[in-house]
Amino acid sequence: MPHIDIELEKLQEKLLEMWDVVDYQLVSSREAVLNHDLELTRKVVKLGKKVNRFDVKIDRQCENFFALFNPVAVDLRQVLATLKINANLERIGDTAEGICRIVEKLKEPVSKELAEESRLLEMYDKALSMFTAARKVFVTYDAEAAREVLKQDKLLNKIYRKSDKVIASYMSENPEGVETGLHLYNIIKKIERVGDQVTNIAEEIIFYHDAKVMKHKSRKKKDKE
Amino acid sequence: MSKKEYKLEAKELNAYYGGFHALKGINIAMEEKTVTAFIGPSGCGKSTFLRTFNRMNDYIEGFRVEGEILLDSRDIYDKKVRVDELRKEVGMVFQKPNPFPKSIFENVVYGLKIQGIKKKSVLEEAAERTLRQAALWDEVKDKLQKSALALSGGQQQRLCIARALASQPSVLLMDEPASALDPISTAKVEELIYELKKEYTIVIVTHNMQQAGRVSDYTAFFYIGELVEYSKTKAMFTSPKDTRTQNYITGRFG
Numbered sequence: 001m002p003h004i005d006i007e008l009e010k011l012q013e014k015l016l017e018m019w020d021v022v023d024y025q026l027v028s029s030r031e032a033v034l035n036h037d038l039e040l041t042r043k044v045v046k047l048g049k050k051v052n053r054f055d056v057k058i059d060r061q062c063e064n065f066f067a068l069f070n071p072v073a074v075d076l077r078q079v080l081a082t083l084k085i086n087a088n089l090e091r092i093g094d095t096a097e098g099i100c101r102i103v104e105k106l107k108e109p110v111s112k113e114l115a116e117e118s119r120l121l122e123m124y125d126k127a128l129s130m131f132t133a134a135r136k137v138f139v140t141y142d143a144e145a146a147r148e149v150l151k152q153d154k155l156l157n158k159i160y161r162k163s164d165k166v167i168a169s170y171m172s173e174n175p176e177g178v179e180t181g182l183h184l185y186n187i188i189k190k191i192e193r194v195g196d197q198v199t200n201i202a203e204e205i206i207f208y209h210d211a212k213v214m215k216h217k218s219r220k221k222k223d224k225e
Numbered sequence: 226m227s228k229k230e231y232k233l234e235a236k237e238l239n240a241y242y243g244g245f246h247a248l249k250g251i252n253i254a255m256e257e258k259t260v261t262a263f264i265g266p267s268g269c270g271k272s273t274f275l276r277t278f279n280r281m282n283d284y285i286e287g288f289r290v291e292g293e294i295l296l297d298s299r300d301i302y303d304k305k306v307r308v309d310e311l312r313k314e315v316g317m318v319f320q321k322p323n324p325f326p327k328s329i330f331e332n333v334v335y336g337l338k339i340q341g342i343k344k345k346s347v348l349e350e351a352a353e354r355t356l357r358q359a360a361l362w363d364e365v366k367d368k369l370q371k372s373a374l375a376l377s378g379g380q381q382q383r384l385c386i387a388r389a390l391a392s393q394p395s396v397l398l399m400d401e402p403a404s405a406l407d408p409i410s411t412a413k414v415e416e417l418i419y420e421l422k423k424e425y426t427i428v429i430v431t432h433n434m435q436q437a438g439r440v441s442d443y444t445a446f447f448y449i450g451e452l453v454e455y456s457k458t459k460a461m462f463t464s465p466k467d468t469r470t471q472n473y474i475t476g477r478f479g
């Protein structure tokens with residue numbers, strides 16, 4: 001294998017390692033919300049430090065790669081995409097941490113009914129499946145599947161847009177649950193952010209493989225391509 | 226809308242060395258005052274193609290071309306075209322600096338003397354102007370009568386560029402002009418190309434991908450006698466269309 005491919009492979013491996021840590025953070029944050037598991041929230045927060053170290057390490061690896069290999073074409077796009085995916089993974093990790101900090105403020109687990117009604121679980125599962133799908137297309141590229149990830153984000157946005165009404169009505173019916181309602185709303189907002197961040201990642205993967213810039217495109221155009 | 230005028234064009238150009246088909250159906254059009262880089266693996270025909278623009282191949286036994294090469298929309302292989310006039314218009318710089326074993330001054334004004342210009346003041350004025358253009362004046366102004374062979378390789382190459390500029394061409398063909406130079410001389414030649422493109426249309430053959438990226442506006446990738454891809458340099462180095470181009474510029478050929 002050419003020297004340059006060995007370096008690119010190392011870079012990909014590092015990014016996937018980071019991906020798995022962030023995946024663990026995200027899955028754990030879901031458990032923590034549902035079970036009010038404060039043990040788990042501490043773990044997620046602690047892992048944030050590890051993710052930060054990955055972030056710095058990958059940035060440095062990319063910088064070295066630029067300096068030593070002067071990459072062009074697909075190599076250049078891979079390193080550029082790696083930089084951006086790295087930044088987005090780091091932010092997803094942060095978001096999972098943020099959710100865990102909210103859980104720490106909650107006095108009790110979110111009730112099943114409320115989780116159901118606000119579609120919190122549905123959102124969480126969608127975000128997680130997007131995240132897994134993005135990792136999969138990063139490892140073995142599939143243009144169709146990558147675009148599918150972009151589409152899935154729509155559902156998250158839709159649920160998010162409707163959630164304020166659901167939570168407002170919950171709060172007016174349960175005055176003692178106002179605080180819980182607010183926390184829940186913030187969690188939903190964060191999951192919606194995760195959807196955006198995974199979308200960014202999927203866009204970078206498409207850019208890397210197809211040299212197509214997907215970001216800041218109108219939804220209609222995205223769907224057409 | 227009027228048709229766009231190009232400085233240099235090739236239309237359905239085929240070239241042969243005897244029975245060997247060296248260039249195959251090439252079509253390209255280059256705008257005035259741009260730099261175009263020719264890249265491609267060794268033997269793909271870059272130099273052959275470059276030399277068709279000032280008919281340098283004419284001397285080669287068995288060489289022939291089909292199709293058209295247009296300079297300012299005029300076919301340069303037309304019988305009415307005088308090759309010496311053409312060479313004045315289309316200057317050339319080679320891979321290895323090739324100064325004549327004469328003084329620096331004589332090297333620069335060589336072409337002008339051949340054209341019959343004898344007046345000392347005119348020759349001196351031309352020597353200074355082109356040596357300045359070639360970013361060599363400050364280094365040689367005190368030793369114009371010294372032998373050109375005593376200059377360093379990088380200085381010799383800039384001298385050859387000055388010599389090519391002396392006859393006031395509008396096109397400059399450069400065949401790997403910096404391949405024998407150290408990074409500092411290379412940077413000087415590249416800076417020079419950047420400056421010269423304000424006045425000249427430049428075509429440069431290079432094996433250095435970063436150099437193509439740094440100096441050219443457009444890049445043409447050749448492969449076994451074919452023009453595979455021709456596009457803006459930025460586009461080619463970020464998202465080449467053809468896999469052969471991609472393999473070549475990323476160093477994964479063969």
Ligand SMILES: Nc1ncnc2c1ncn2[C@@H]1O[C@H](COP(=O)(O)OP(=O)(O)OP(=O)(O)O)[C@@H](O)[C@H]1O
Nearest residue numbers: 242245247265266267268269270271272273274285
């Ligand atoms: N004088 C000649 N007689 C016969 N064949 C020639 C002659 N000059 C070049 N060729 C052939 O034509 C093809 C193109 O040669 P050319 O010199 O144009 O390649 P190039 O792209 O400039 O290569 P390099 O990067 O090595 O300079 C080659 O196969 C070469 O062998």
Ligand SMILES: [Mg+2]
Nearest residue numbers: 271272273400
């Ligand atoms: Mg050559």
